[in-house]
Amino acid sequence: MSDAPEAGAPLPRQRRHTLFFLEVIRDFSPVFLDTEVDMSRVLAHRASAQESGGVRYSTTSYVLRAAGRVLAKHPDANAAVSGGPLRPRIAHYPFVNGKVALDRVLDGRRVVLGTIVPDVHEAELPAIQAHLARIRDGDPERLPEFEGVRKLHRAGWTEGRRAFRKAAHSLALRPHLNGTFAVTSLGHRAVDSFHSVGGTTTTFGVGRVLDRPVVRDGRIVVAPVLRLSLAFDHRVIDGAEAADVLTEVKEALESV
Template sequence: MSAAPVARQRRHTLYFLDEIRGHKPVFLDTEVDMTRIEEHRTAGRRTSVLSYVLYAASRVLASHPEANAAIHGRLLPRIARYSSVSGKIALDKRVGGRRVVLAAVLPRLEETALNEIQRQVEYYRDGDPATLPEFAGVHTLHRLPWPVARLAYTRTVRPLSRRAGKFGTLAVSSLGHRPVDGFHSVGGTTLTLGLGRVTDRPVVRRDAVTIAPVMRLNLAFDHRVIDGAEAADILGEIKAALEDFQEDAPPGPAASAVVAGKGGGR
């Protein structure tokens, strides 16, 4: 046996997990017939499933302002509702020779075209975290002394006024490039989507069984912010938006920018 301090490159993950301990997640899942998505992918530029889900889910979430929100506080909890949808994606990267998870936030997704979402996904997917300016803050955390870094992280992400820019208002994580059918995670947002692989499975259409590409779509929602009925509606609407995908579908109505309580800081 050997024991050693946690690698500096993993500090941001530990800080994040500590920060979201107050979440009260409940988990839902469904299956999505991806036939329409696969047809759309072969008809034009090769676009990732992640981009399709970000596109569809952001438009659904824009029509559910109660869920496009964040909560903070235990004794006097306050909820902030945001005027646009910011999507956080998880990235499998190497930093200083260690494999770690990094996160990037894509702003105003509900009004962003599919090809632009794909461009942003590729920017973060293919970019070197050592040189991308968006990850400069993470590198700073790794260099600071442990107590100072933890305090700096908390002060940066905890205020509700900054939460959407740091955590997003919707988190999407995909393991579809692995032999994983489905998984649940908590991304620090009211809604977190987990994407499994797309694989051929039997489905029923017009009273007949056929084979179709199917994806398991998992949803974790923070029960402090919304209840199960609304979460189930959101999951169902995302499923429908993917199964009947329309790239020119208009975005949902803008969410309310009102922040509950006085002020908008914490």
């Protein structure tokens, strides 16, 4: 007798929100860019902050802060489209909310959850890091930020799918549920770079920081380098503006 699992076993409820999300983002038209960021000044700033105040800022916090300020200067990139190909509608937002993807355990199963860091165009590093730390250290089965996900898991498949799609297609709700841009990081593992569509017009992919050869003043030296990617929705902006956004985020990180 085979010990193989029965074919067609029901999908775990804890993965429903991920499948609903992947269904919604089929409407996106993603294009992918990437660059390398010299993280010398970020690492120096982080070391100084940890030594003086005992706070260790994550790479994600620096990217959120930099991207929030850059996108505030690019309102066309801080926007969202809805309505399909026949009657598309676009919304431009006067604030910048960053979504961060998190690797958490919910109801005994490892899942991806997202948290919204509000107003990152104005927020400073301590506030951004405090938000991420609270979500990272809190219990996802109790945190109010994840009540919507827990409710989807409790609902029936059809009811949950309908509710998710309704919220995702609302241009008014989207920046509060999904952010106006997203950051996802796999830099804690041996991942140099990757591209991800986060359900927002721009999504930054953060790999690991690794010592690499770079050229400074005509000389080859070793520096800590981050490979930073950007996926952008071509329905909303074109490549030239996306390239501007990625370049300005790179420059902001290199001038911390």
